[in-house]
Amino acid sequence: MTEPTIYKGLVGVYADVSAVSKVMPETNSLTYRGYAVQELCEETDFEQVAYLLWHGELPTAAQLQAFQAEERANRALSPALLRVLRDFPKDAHPMDAIRTAVSFMGMEDPESADVSDAAQRRKAMRLFAKAPTAVAAANRLSKGLEPIEPDASLPYSENFFHLVFGKVPQPEVIKSFDVSMILYAEHTFNASTFTARTVTSTGADIHGAIAAGIAALKGPLHGGANEAVMHMLKEVGSPEAAVDWLEGKFDHRALVMGFGHRVYKSGDSRVPTMTKYAEKMAEVVGDRRWMETSRVLAKQMLERKNIHPNLDFPAGPAYYLMGFDIPMFTPIFVCSRITGWAAHVFEQAADNRLIRPLSHYTGVDQRAVPPLAARG
Ligand SMILES: CC(=O)SCCNC(=O)CCNC(=O)[C@H](O)C(C)(C)COP(=O)(O)OP(=O)(O)OC[C@H]1O[C@@H](n2cnc3c(N)ncnc32)[C@H](O)[C@@H]1OP(=O)(O)O
Ligand SMILES: O=C([O-])CC(=O)C(=O)O
Numbered sequence: 001m002t003e004p005t006i007y008k009g010l011v012g013v014y015a016d017v018s019a020v021s022k023v024m025p026e027t028n029s030l031t032y033r034g035y036a037v038q039e040l041c042e043e044t045d046f047e048q049v050a051y052l053l054w055h056g057e058l059p060t061a062a063q064l065q066a067f068q069a070e071e072r073a074n075r076a077l078s079p080a081l082l083r084v085l086r087d088f089p090k091d092a093h094p095m096d097a098i099r100t101a102v103s104f105m106g107m108e109d110p111e112s113a114d115v116s117d118a119a120q121r122r123k124a125m126r127l128f129a130k131a132p133t134a135v136a137a138a139n140r141l142s143k144g145l146e147p148i149e150p151d152a153s154l155p156y157s158e159n160f161f162h163l164v165f166g167k168v169p170q171p172e173v174i175k176s177f178d179v180s181m182i183l184y185a186e187h188t189f190n191a192s193t194f195t196a197r198t199v200t201s202t203g204a205d206i207h208g209a210i211a212a213g214i215a216a217l218k219g220p221l222h223g224g225a226n227e228a229v230m231h232m233l234k235e236v237g238s239p240e241a242a243v244d245w246l247e248g249k250f251d252h253r254a255l256v257m258g259f260g261h262r263v264y265k266s267g268d269s270r271v272p273t274m275t276k277y278a279e280k281m282a283e284v285v286g287d288r289r290w291m292e293t294s295r296v297l298a299k300q301m302l303e304r305k306n307i308h309p310n311l312d313f314p315a316g317p318a319y320y321l322m323g324f325d326i327p328m329f330t331p332i333f334v335c336s337r338i339t340g341w342a343a344h345v346f347e348q349a350a351d352n353r354l355i356r357p358l359s360h361y362t363g364v365d366q367r368a369v370p371p372l373a374a375r376g
Pocket of ligand 2: 184186187189190191262263310311
């Protein structure tokens with residue numbers, strides 16, 4: 001019998017068509033619904049990008065107003081969910097907290113069992129609006145602080161800071177955060193999005209798909225890398241120590257977090273924009289240490305290994321400079337990626353076929369079951 005070709009890690013496999021976004025590794029570029037992501041960062045904001053991903057077109061002023069009004073009206077958590085969040089172990093991983101909160105939101109959603117396109121879209125809006133409230137509440141409760149109520153007078157990104165810190169920072173900080181949310185929003189068939197599509201392909205609901213996406217995003221090879229990058233920068237300590245630190249990693253053939261990418265082999269399309277806004281954060285805060293250390297690491301990785309940084313590399317220090325606790329970084333990524341995951345859930349469901357690949361069996365040949373007494 002001829003051996004089937006195995007595509008380990010599904011490298012190079014086209015699993016379906018998609019009209020949501022396009023990664024062009026040959027030019028290090030990325031478009032959402034045909035718009036270059038860098039241009040979206042400069043010309044729009046995260047709410048407009050969320051609308052674009054879900055509807056295929058940028059909103060008109062009236063459409064944006066309606067979208068924002070719906071988002072602002074759905075931010076509050078139920079008293080039952082707040083009670084559950086209060087009962088989480090204080091040392092619960094924040095990604096486990098948001099994954100569990102999303103599952104809970106699914107159970108209490110008024111349209112829980114309805115997987116029609118219209119209901120899934122309404123549920124996506126509720127998830128999009130509530131996720132920041134849950135992420136911020138879990139973070140504050142883990143530190144013994146009371147959750148803060150969302151402020152419906154504030155746009156999405158301003159409200160995020162309000163929920164976490166109880167105040168809104170200067171516009172430069174909001175802009176850098178908003179840019180990170182646009183850049184993190186969507187990236188074709190990455191592991192978490194493919195997971196969400198696989199769950200959707202079984203006919204399951206959007207809360208299940210997004211909870212599964214969160215579980216996949218937590219891993220350090222995917223979204224968890226933005227936290228690992230900041231731990232790494234702190235371990236390195238200073239730009240002067242970066243080259244020796246990196247050589248030590250090479251000696252042990254260790255992975256360097258925030259570097260490498262399955263699709264981009266000559267640079268991640270999002271890195272220049274995120275680096276620009278991380279640099280702005282360093283200016284605002286007046287602390288250049290992390291960006292200088294990053295610069296040396298990136299230069300050395302390229303010279304020694306020809307490996308480029310990915311989006312998590314500048315996003316890690318950017319979030320740190322914004323004042324977020326490191327365990328918040330991947331949950332922030334969740335709040336952004338909910339938009340991309342949901343767009344893929346809608347697309348998968350609209351033209352569905354169960355996702356079910358094959359495995360090539362390499363175990364022992366078929367054999368008889370020995371009786372218990374005969375098993376040595
Ligand atoms: C938002 C995101 O999810 S972006 C990704 C975030 N993840 C990280 O930053 C984690 C660190 N990076 C990695 O682990 C990998 O680069 C991944 C998982 C992102 C991509 O993995 P793959 O596509 O399977 O990369 P692949 O294994 O083919 O890498 C090619 C070579 O580069 C090496 N390499 C890739 N990334 C790194 C890295 N970060 N540090 C050191 N070496 C690396 C591999 O070891 C491999 O070397 P080899 O040919 O000697 O075996
Ligand atoms: O595309 C990938 O494999 C990972 C990634 O960069 C993302 O999900 O943003």
